[in-house]
Amino acid sequence: MKNNKKEFCKGIGFLIGFAVWTIMIQITDVKPVGVNGTCIGFASVNVWFHSLTGVHMTIYTITDWLGLVPIMICLIFGIVGLTQLVKRKSIFKVDKDIVLLGFYYVTVIFAYLIFEMIPINYRPILIGGFMEASYPSSTTLLVLSVMPTLKFQIDRRSNHPIFHKVITGFVVLFSAFMVIGRLLAGVHWCTDIIGSVLLSVGLFYLYRFSVYFVEQKNSERSQEAD
Numbered sequence: 001m002k003n004n005k006k007e008f009c010k011g012i013g014f015l016i017g018f019a020v021w022t023i024m025i026q027i028t029d030v031k032p033v034g035v036n037g038t039c040i041g042f043a044s045v046n047v048w049f050h051s052l053t054g055v056h057m058t059i060y061t062i063t064d065w066l067g068l069v070p071i072m073i074c075l076i077f078g079i080v081g082l083t084q085l086v087k088r089k090s091i092f093k094v095d096k097d098i099v100l101l102g103f104y105y106v107t108v109i110f111a112y113l114i115f116e117m118i119p120i121n122y123r124p125i126l127i128g129g130f131m132e133a134s135y136p137s138s139t140t141l142l143v144l145s146v147m148p149t150l151k152f153q154i155d156r157r158s159n160h161p162i163f164h165k166v167i168t169g170f171v172v173l174f175s176a177f178m179v180i181g182r183l184l185a186g187v188h189w190c191t192d193i194i195g196s197v198l199l200s201v202g203l204f205y206l207y208r209f210s211v212y213f214v215e216q217k218n219s220e221r222s223q224e225a226d
Contacts, residue, residue: 022135038121070146123189125186144201144204
């Protein structure tokens with residue numbers, strides 16, 4: 001129960017941090033330094049960091065294509081859930097953590113769509129000649145929301161310690177590479193990346209809380225039935 005509360009508090013804490021960060025971006029050091037004179041919050045820091053890294057379209061392209069990796073992971077878990085549904089012939093018999101994972105992925109997509117429809121700021125450069133919403137970084141959000149679920153599910157479903165270490169190493173190295181890559185590519189303001197980290201970590205903690213909470217309730221019902 002204490003662990004559940006910690007997971008919940010961490011999740012809410014990071015989401016509150018994301019909300020506060022989003023507000024601060026719109027009211028702190030806002031200047032028309034973006035493409036076509038668009039206003040950017042934390043302008044001094046963002047412009048300084050962007051001038052420091054420059055623009056590297058090769059890194060942008062690589063990280064863009066590698067964004068397919070978390071999408072493939074989503075599809076794999078989707079197939080796992082669908083297979084269980086077909087075999088067990090009831091959504092209620094599908095593993096609860098897989099069902100919750102589906103809802104979690106939908107929530108991540110919904111969060112992405114919201115900020116696509118309501119841009120907080122725009123990228124520091126044009127992409128294909130067009131202005132694109134920049135906050136939060138969608139690739140960073142996808143990677144940091146999905147990759148931890150791979151480790152979480154493997155830890156729950158595999159008893160092989162070496163396999164656990166391999167997956168953990170892959171998740172950490174891949175996530176770090178993608179976050180650093182998006183920072184160095186120069187296609188986002190640094191505040192976009194920070195926003196994505198806060199949002200994705202908050203959502204993941206709430207996903208873990210929901211899994212533990214449902215399992216705890218199921219365990220309590222089983223004990224009462226006995």
